Amino acid sequence: MATEGLRIGIIGAGGFARTHFILLSRMPDVHIVAACDTKENALRVAVEEFAVPGRYNDYRKLLEEADVDAVYVAVSPRAMFGITMDVIASGKHVFAEKPLGSNIEQTRALVAAAETAGIKTAVGVNRRYCAVIRKAKEVVEQRGPISGVLGEFHKNCAETLYGMSILHCDGLHALDALRYIGGDVASVHAQADRWYRSSGWEGLNNVFHAMIRFESGASGIFIANRQGGARREYFEIHGSDISAYIYTPNRAEIYRAGVSRPEIIRGEELTGSSDPLVTYGYEAESRDFIDAILNDGVSQTNFADNLKTMLLCDQINAGDHVERVEAGR
Numbered sequence: 001m002a003t004e005g006l007r008i009g010i011i012g013a014g015g016f017a018r019t020h021f022i023l024l025s026r027m028p029d030v031h032i033v034a035a036c037d038t039k040e041n042a043l044r045v046a047v048e049e050f051a052v053p054g055r056y057n058d059y060r061k062l063l064e065e066a067d068v069d070a071v072y073v074a075v076s077p078r079a080m081f082g083i084t085m086d087v088i089a090s091g092k093h094v095f096a097e098k099p100l101g102s103n104i105e106q107t108r109a110l111v112a113a114a115e116t117a118g119i120k121t122a123v124g125v126n127r128r129y130c131a132v133i134r135k136a137k138e139v140v141e142q143r144g145p146i147s148g149v150l151g152e153f154h155k156n157c158a159e160t161l162y163g164m165s166i167l168h169c170d171g172l173h174a175l176d177a178l179r180y181i182g183g184d185v186a187s188v189h190a191q192a193d194r195w196y197r198s199s200g201w202e203g204l205n206n207v208f209h210a211m212i213r214f215e216s217g218a219s220g221i222f223i224a225n226r227q228g229g230a231r232r233e234y235f236e237i238h239g240s241d242i243s244a245y246i247y248t249p250n251r252a253e254i255y256r257a258g259v260s261r262p263e264i265i266r267g268e269e270l271t272g273s274s275d276p277l278v279t280y281g282y283e284a285e286s287r288d289f290i291d292a293i294l295n296d297g298v299s300q301t302n303f304a305d306n307l308k309t310m311l312l313c314d315q316i317n318a319g320d321h322v323e324r325v326e327a328g329r
Contacts, residue, residue, distance in 0.1 A: 009063075
């Protein structure tokens with residue numbers, strides 16, 4: 001493995017799966033040797049562009065026939081559970097795109113199966129690898145422990161995605177980053193509401209506010225509105241006479257008590273790249289998984305860790321609820 005490189009199969013060839021083809025093809029110690037998609041055109045484009053020798057329309061054939069060390073699963077959330085379970089059963093290491101299952105029961109089952117199989121795992125939650133978040137956390141902690149953290153993730157969405165909680169399939173990005181910054185969660189007080197739209201969100205919430213107490217003693221605030229005016233993603237980290245205001249993935253402003261001007265940290269300068277796949281942490285996320293396999297380590301976003309983020313999603317979604325919908329929307 002060390003001389004030939006890691007052999008990767010990718011299930012899913014269109015949409016976001018393309019990100020994995022791009023990033024893995026840049027790694028000299030990785031070879032994409034097989035790809036699978038039920039959509040022939042998406043599969044053809046991927047295997048031709050990235051010179052993938054093995055092509056499959058049935059992922060089971062890939063698992064049976066392709067000589068791979070690990071598999072990336074980048075499919076619809078509704079198909080994620082069954083396919084990932086089959087990958088685990090084949091004994092291959094697995095990187096699964098978020099969410100890790102459509103509900104917490106599926107997530108728990110995947111965690112248990114992976115632990116029994118003894119394989120390496122990772123979930124696609126890239127924000128904790130975002131360069132400006134990691135650097136801001138490091139700088140604040142140089143002054144002492146973190147006292148508070150805030151995460152906002154807003155969008156305007158006509159309807160939920162895949163008929164499931166928006167926290168599981170989207171909002172968990174910010175929540176996973178808050179867990180990375182603040183640590184394990186001790187308690188949650190939340191409000192989860194449904195505003196404005198009478199269709200597209202039947203039985204589901206689209207506005208969230210939560211207060212989080214971390215086991216470290218630090219406090220956290222999470223705000224997510226899917227009926228807002230625009231997409232906005234923003235974080236704050238506060239410590240001893242220091243605060244970081246983070247506009248992912250581009251920059252962080254570091255304010256120190258007694259200093260009038262902030263220190264500006266830029267994602268491009270930290271990573272040496274203007275590519276969002278690099279500055280946003282997608283490359284580092286995948287590299288962490290690959291290194292865990294090659295060096296017998298543990299990915300930061302392993303299945304067991306991601307279960308904690310999914311549980312936090314459920315805690316917030318179960319918060320106090322109001323519903324204020326408008327007729328005709």
